[in-house]
Amino acid sequence: MSQTRQLHLGAILEGVGTDQNSWRDPALPSDASVNIDWYIENAKKAEASLFDLVFIVDSPYITPDTAPHFLNRLEPLTLLSALATHTSRIGLVGTLTTSYWEPYNVARQFGSLDHISRGRAGWNVVTTGLEGAARNYGRDEHFDHAERYDRALEFVRVVQGLWDSYEDDAFVRDKAAGLFLDKSKLHKLNHKGKFFRVDGPLALQRSAQGQPVIFQAGDSDAGRNLGAQIADGAFAAAQDFEAGQQYYADLKNRAAALGRNPDHVVVLPGLFPTLADTDEEAQRLHATQEEALSLDKLLVGLGRAFNYHDFRQYDPDAPFPDLTGVTLNSYKGHAEKIIRVAREKGYTLREAAWHLGRWKSPFIGGPETVADEIERWFTGRAADGFNLRVTNPRDFQIFRERVVPILQKRGLFRTRYEADTLRGHLGIPVPENRNASPLAEAAE
Template identity: 70%
Template sequence: MGSVRQRQLKLGAILAGVGTDFSQWRDPELPPNASIDIDWYIQNARLAEEAKFDLVFIVDSPFITPDTAPHFLNRLEPLTLLSALAVSTSHIGLVGTLTTTYWEPYNVARLFGSLDHISKGRAGWNVVTTGLEGASRNYGKDKHLDHALRYRRAEEFVDVVKGLWDSYEDDAFPYDKKNDVFLDKSKQHALNHQGEYLSVAGPLALSRSPQGYPVIFQAGDSNAGRQLGAQIADGTFAAVEDFESAQEYYHDLKTRAKALGRDPASIHVLPGIAPIIAETDEEAREIAVRREGALDIDKKLVALGRAFNYHDFRQYPLDAPFPDTSNLTLNSYKGHAERILRGVNADRLTLRQAAERYGSWRLSFIGSPQTVANEIERWFVGNAADGFNIRVTNPRDFKLFRERVIPILQERGLFRTEYEGTTLRDHLGLSVPENIWTSRKREDSSRADAA
């Protein structure tokens, strides 16, 4: 179950309810309360599982404004939701977002360890540091932590969570009723962590889960975000704009991982896409134009401002040069904001042009099933992606992707026709990490034998 198996495409389904832009919720086929309707999530998770997707993914963030996109305004908490999906599905991976900035390691270790037990080994944690500064006030803080500090804290946070997941060796519980031995106490270990940012005693009151550690994902795109991903992640949810930027991200992340002594193939790069599919390329492009037209410029300006902590760009002249942002914070979605500013400066964009380019989900694979499959293969073979996260909101698009695009990918040998295992690590070709205490005992024993 290592990375030696033939490389195959990985697919995730982003279950985004009524949508992360401002027009999707009006789709007549979509329940207007989809983001809080557990039946909608169960139905779509099961459809993704029938299509042999690797995972479903639940996005999250702890701050909203009145102008926030519909799905963000009213949505279920990820771990509660994924627990319901765990008992409603049998194979598909279950990945949710929790922030290292406003949670504690013990809580996160317990939540995801429990989900891994409930799902019999299908849990994944998307590690984020929280981009929006307004979140601080929801957690009793006067100020959002500085970007660099957030990432240093996140590195320590993940190490602590893994340490808590190792509180018990795999055979710590003999369950020997005859001799009244529930726990082998020599195989329970307190963490006693005292670090730069965190102090956690442990042990975690939960046995090691089927995957050892739930699978770790990460989504940061700044320099610090990429470095953290290269260090801790089994998968990254890449934010890229086109094939060339995807290749650059892919090469950069894998190079960083190799420099850290990791196997680059052990990190799966999964950009998010929103395919628009029709019988012909022309028809698909017409649908895309109609959908783009349904999103007015004010909403695109709001979406643009999210990268700058929801700065209100509606106050500036649309057709004037892009406004001076020197007074705006980059302590929010730093990587995204920097990418916007690079594009604005390189092409001397007006505010309207910037909103059109960056104010809606741009990475749409548009065309016939054959065209979309061809583009997916081009990115996969061209080392721009190891797979994709497919946005699930529009019922028609998801149905056509499952029923028309996936069979083409399967015929080409790029995507599975059946699950080969039952855990998310199985799906991604990842081994189960050895318990650190078991590893130390083995090493001590080897040294003693050698002496």
């Protein structure tokens, strides 16, 4: 495996899109978010271009105003299991909440995906931002923000413990001697914590990469602390270079303070480029896309951070409204940032919606210009790589066929896969089994 720092690339397969207009692209199947052929085709294209992973986002709550992709999409683990049988090298990462599942189920699901894919699974750990999800799982109220993160930490530790139920050589499988299992190498977890009681063991051995890779994307202080504790990879929400540098340094410093190797926490901001043959053409295309944004849709986007609070009830040209009493128990970090920036800038609601109710990308231009910006973020330690939004067929084609070769020519991105597992692609070591003899003895 190469020891030189190299760029990592993920592909967020977003189907008909997480904005309000992508689904209207004539080249995009209007049922892409539930069309398995669309996912298979794009996963294969990402693998042919040597991407590290494909990523499936998820959330257990919608409203009629939710973005098209969120309204009607396939469940991540089912989808990724299908993709595993049509790909051979690319990583397979899916979102699953710790707030409304149980650790034993999650350990089985992602452990199974890891075996089906021969060591390519990754779990994006989320605590669920949208409060409405509670009523889909038999609760009147969502877990408090701080409690969600405490629960998430214990949840992940239980899952990781279950993944280590068997030592790596536990299955003897000696047909002549009639010995299938060395029972001394099967271990119960016997976990009794604040939120969970799980005896174990899990009926599944470790995978080719030891355990699935853990990703996390929280941007609040609690979210960053959780990422520093558990994450092998972080999906960052930075929308400009300086914010990227700040997040990158902060998360790596938090990990180092906990005794972790910060190089083993891979930071991947979202990448939403507007690409064309020339910079001028890309800027014109971007301007056209901006003109298509309606205030109504921008206000819906702004409200998502506040559990889809309806900002359409306010005068758009009045000062940004007082949100005293409006919940910050959804996407807390994002919601607090919206309030802070709107007050600091003195935004009207219209201005806040325009500046804060949508994703603003600095990656606009021809292939060389976008490659230059990617390189600036990478060498400037604002990113270890990027998660590319995949919905528009044209942009994905230009990126694969014209941007990736530039990055390869500059020595930034691989020219062939050097590993078979997701951990191998990301340069993250296989975790030691806590029940292997040296570790077990040290714990006694």
